[in-house]
Structures are given as C-alpha cells and as structure tokens.
Amino acid sequence: MVNLKDVQYIKLKIKRRNSPQEASYWQDFQIPYRPNMNIVSVLMEIRKNPVTADGQKVNPVVWECNCLEEVCGACTMLINGVPRQACAALTDKLIEKYGDRPIQLEPLTKFPVIRDLMIDRNKMFDNLKRVRAWVQVDGSWTIGRGPRLAEKDQRIAYEISHCMTCGCCLEACPNYNAKSDFVGPNAIAQVRMFNLHAIGRMQADERLEALTDKGGLQDCGNSQNCKQVCPKHINLTAHIAAMNRAANAYVLRSFLDK
Amino acid sequence: MSKLSFFLRRFHSLIALIPLGIFVFVHFMLNSSIFLGNEAYMTMVNFMKHAPFVIVLELVLIAIPLIFHGLYGIYIVYLAKNNALQYKYYRNVAFYLQRITSLIMLAFLVWHVYTLRIAGGGTEDVYGILVSTLQDPVGFILYVVGIVASIYHLTNGIFTFCITWGICVGDRAQKFFATCAILLFVVMSIWAVGILLALAAA
Numbered sequence: 396m397v398n399l400k401d402v403q404y405i406k407l408k409i410k411r412r413n414s415p416q417e418a419s420y421w422q423d424f425q426i427p428y429r430p431n432m433n434i435v436s437v438l439m440e441i442r443k444n445p446v447t448a449d450g451q452k453v454n455p456v457v458w459e460c461n462c463l464e465e466v467c468g469a470c471t472m473l474i475n476g477v478p479r480q481a482c483a484a485l486t487d488k489l490i491e492k493y494g495d496r497p498i499q500l501e502p503l504t505k506f507p508v509i510r511d512l513m514i515d516r517n518k519m520f521d522n523l524k525r526v527r528a529w530v531q532v533d534g535s536w537t538i539g540r541g542p543r544l545a546e547k548d549q550r551i552a553y554e555i556s557h558c559m560t561c562g563c564c565l566e567a568c569p570n571y572n573a574k575s576d577f578v579g580p581n582a583i584a585q586v587r588m589f590n591l592h593a594i595g596r597m598q599a600d601e602r603l604e605a606l607t608d609k610g611g612l613q614d615c616g617n618s619q620n621c622k623q624v625c626p627k628h629i630n631l632t633a634h635i636a637a638m639n640r641a642a643n644a645y646v647l648r649s650f651l652d653k
Numbered sequence: 654m655s656k657l658s659f660f661l662r663r664f665h666s667l668i669a670l671i672p673l674g675i676f677v678f679v680h681f682m683l684n685s686s687i688f689l690g691n692e693a694y695m696t697m698v699n700f701m702k703h704a705p706f707v708i709v710l711e712l713v714l715i716a717i718p719l720i721f722h723g724l725y726g727i728y729i730v731y732l733a734k735n736n737a738l739q740y741k742y743y744r745n746v747a748f749y750l751q752r753i754t755s756l757i758m759l760a761f762l763v764w765h766v767y768t769l770r771i772a773g774g775g776t777e778d779v780y781g782i783l784v785s786t787l788q789d790p791v792g793f794i795l796y797v798v799g800i801v802a803s804i805y806h807l808t809n810g811i812f813t814f815c816i817t818w819g820i821c822v823g824d825r826a827q828k829f830f831a832t833c834a835i836l837l838f839v840v841m842s843i844w845a846v847g848i849l850l851a852l853a854a855a
C-alpha cells in the first residue's frame with residue numbers, strides 16, 4: 396500500500412475531446428500533492444494552470460459540477476473505469492485503493508460527449524418523460540393532499556427519492572446501449588415511487604402502460620450492475636422486480652378488463 | 654403494436670420454463686433408466702419412439718417453443734453490450750454466462766437432435782450412435798460441455814425467471830432463489846454426468 400506521505404504528485408490521465416465531431420485523445424496531468432482533495436478540486440487546480448505532465452500548455456479541461464455534495468449528479472464520470480461523482484471521489488482514498496498510478500478520468504460512454512468530460516444528459520430526462528415520472532396536479536381545481544402514505548410505502552419511496560438521475564446505473568447496464576431504447580433502471584424505479592405517491596398513484600396505469608411499451612422494463616436482463624454502482628445505494632434490482640410484478644398484473648388486467 | 658416487445662419478451666421467458674425447462678427434467682428422468690440397465694433403457698427409448706402422437710408432442714412442446722426461444726434469444730444476445738470484464742460483479746458475470754451458454758447450447762442441441770432424432774433411425778441405431786459417441790473421449794467431453802452449459806443456462810434462467818415474473822422481489826428472497834439455482838445446477842450436473850458415464854459403460 397502507498398504511504399500518502401511519500402506521494403509527491405496527484406497524477407491524472409484524462410480522456411479529452413474538443414468537439415462532438417472530433418476524435419478523443421488522452422492527456423496526462425499532475426499537480427503537487429495536497430491532502431483531502433477530491434476530483435473536482437483537482438480539476439479546478441488544473442484549470443488554474445492547464446499544463447500537461449510533459450509541460451505542454453493546453454486548453455483547460457471542461458467538466459460539469461454543481462452541488463459538490465453528491466446530490467445533483469452533474470459531475471458523474473468514469474473514474475478508474477467506475478461511474479461515480481467526481482465531487483465524492485476523494486483523491487487520498489483513490490491513491491490508497493489504486494496506488495500511485497495516474498487516476499483515469501473519462502466521460503460516461505452511454506451519452507453523447509459535448510466536450511472533454513462534459514456529456515449531454517438529456518436522454519435520461521426524456522426517458523423520465525416517457526414513463527410519466529411526475530405527479531399530475533395541473534387542472535381546473537385543486538386536487539388536495541391525498542391520503543397519508545403508510546410507513547412501509549414511505550420507506551420505499553424515500554429510498555427511491557434519493558435518485559439524482561446521475562446516469563451511473565445506465566452507464567453500467569449492458570442492456571442500455573445504442574442498439575436498444577431501454578428506459579433504464581432509474582426510470583423503472585421512479586415509476587415505483589410515483590405509483591406509491593398519494594396523488595401520483597391516480598395515474599399508475601398510465602405509467603405502467605408506458606413502462607410496458609417498446610423499450611420498457613422487459614428489456615432488463617438482470618445483470619444487476621445498476622444496484623452495484625448506484626452511489627445512493629438504491630436497491631434498483633428489487634424495484635425492477637417489484638415493477639415486473641406490477642407490470643405483468645397490469646397487462647393481464649387490462650387484457651381481461653377490456 | 655407497441656406491446657409487441659413486452660409480449661415477445663415475456664413469452665420468451667415463459668416458454669423457457671413451461672414447457673422447455675420441464676421437458677429437460679423429464680428427459681433426464683427418462684434417461685436415468687440407464688441406471689436400471691441397458692434393457693430398461695432400450696425399452697424406454699422404444700416406448701418414447703412409438704408413443705401415440707409423439708410427433709405432435711415433440712412439435713408443440715419442444716420444437717416450436719425451442720425455435721422461438723432460440724431465435725428470439727439470439728436477438729437478445731445481440732442487443733446486449735457485454736461489460737463483464739469492466740464490471741466483474743457476480744450477477745454481471747452470470748448475465749454474460751447466460752448468453753455464452755445459450756450459444757454453446759444452441760450448437761450442442763443442433764448436433765444432439767440431428768444425430769439422434771433426425772438422422773437417428775431405429776431404437777438400436779440411436780442407442781448404438783449414442784454409446785459409441787460417448788465411448789470416444791472427444792465425444793464424451795463435448796457432451797459434458799454441452800450439457801453442463803445447458804444446465805447452467807436453465808438453472809440461472811430459473812432464477813432470472815423468478816425476477817421477470819416478480820416472484821422474488823427483495824434482497825433476501827433473491828438470495829434464496831439464487832442459492833437454490835446454484836444447488837440445482839450442481840445436482841443436475843452431477844446427475845447428467847452420471848447418466849453419461851453409465852451410457853459410456855454400457
């Protein structure tokens with residue numbers, strides 16, 4: 396194991412790309428070691444003085460970040476091949492785990508790259524729209540608050556509500572890719588949450604209808620990577636299984652009822 | 654029809670167990686008659702070959718479901734972008750193995766069904782072909798690989814079936830079914846190799 400006292404530089408290997416049309420390339424950087432940094436603060440350090448490890452002056456690395464406390468998902472990237480938030484990736488922990496070799500940063504691969512580590516995350520929000528992941532309250536009169544939720548349902552909904560649409564589960568899912576239009580694990584879990592919601596459940600069938608459409612939850616192949624990589628430890632595979640049960644019942648019911 | 658993909662996927666899953674999975678168990682039971690000796694085995698093969706409506710049963714319960722599950726299965730294999738090397742989690746490796754074993758099984762079944770059922774011939778001929786294949790070490794190994802891969806595909810499939818149909822939802826339930834599936838894999842593999850050894854010794 397590396398002793399942090401011996402570490403002189405924090406080394407990085409960053410996958411860069413100037414524009415969506417151009418090919419990507421790798422660049423090495425290093426900054427003098429300081430304790431208690433995270434990947435965002437390292438990237439800020441590089442921005443102050445954008446010079447590669449071999450002394451070449453380059454354009455600063457582009458990335459996105461916002462909350463800096465692992466609740467917005469904007470700084471999600473591949474860090475040593477694992478999808479996670481840059482703000483919550485502590486350099487000391489990374490060096491302890493992976494040793495003194497350069498920390499590798501790449502943009503997520505399942506989304507269009509805009510520039511360097513910045514990606515276009517719109518597809519995730521489109522998928523949430525596809526499955527109607529919202530509470531419908533617009534209308535001519537107020538709907539009121541709806542009944543209280545049972546404690547056990549609150550617990551399930553609370554867990555799912557931690558989802559920040561960061562894209563880690565989609566990045567790791569083998570069935571979410573350019574060949575399929577799978578909505579993805581997070582959208583399936585959101586349907587479970589909105590279908591538990593006191594007012595949201597009034598549109599439960601519409602969400603299940605959308606969830607069993609082309610690219611719906613049937614495209615899950617149970618690799619269960621989503622659960623493994625979720626930074627919020629949302630039990631996505633249990634939510635998917637619960638929605639499988641609900642969706643099968645819905646499809647059978649709507650066949651028999653019509 | 655927007656529900657087509659949902660129906661195809663669920664149908665693909667259902668027929669994998671009923672009737673295909675059940676057939677595998679029956680097939681293993683019938684072949685276990687080799688443990689009672691050659692005579693019993695020949696009687697069984699003879700009975701199966703001449704059972705009434707056997708061709709209808711073979712078509713409706715085996716051939717048609719198998720061809721559908723196999724063809725749609727190849728399409729599902731094509732749809733995945735496998736990443737078991739990057740994410741070495743147990744379930745992800747199982748996901749990958751489910752696809753690899755399906756292709757091994759496909760090759761094995763084409764060979765197995767062609768040599769014994771289509772080209773086959775009478776009871777004596779089928780028996781002769783089978784025993785001589787198994788007495789050849791290469792043939793024996795190919796059979797073991799083909800069958801063990803198929804059993805993996807079936808038993809891991811029984812576990813994912815339980816998720817697909819919303820039978821096991823929570824962590825504890827999933828763990829329970831996953832453990833049962835592994836046990837079933839071990840038991841069926843030993844059983845199958847036992848049958849092959851008995852046939853090779855015949």
Ligand code: HEM
Binds near residue numbers: 670814
């Ligand atoms: C020979 C060609 C075959 C191919 C190409 C094939 C392919 C596949 C694939 C790709 C899956 C994963 C489905 C998914 O992720 O949703 C699967 C699942 C499964 N297969 Fe097969 N398969 C074949 C034969 C069989 C046979 C003969 C059986 C039965 C003995 C079988 C039993 C199962 C079961 C039980 C599942 C799980 C279904 C589920 O997850 O809901 N397969 N197959």
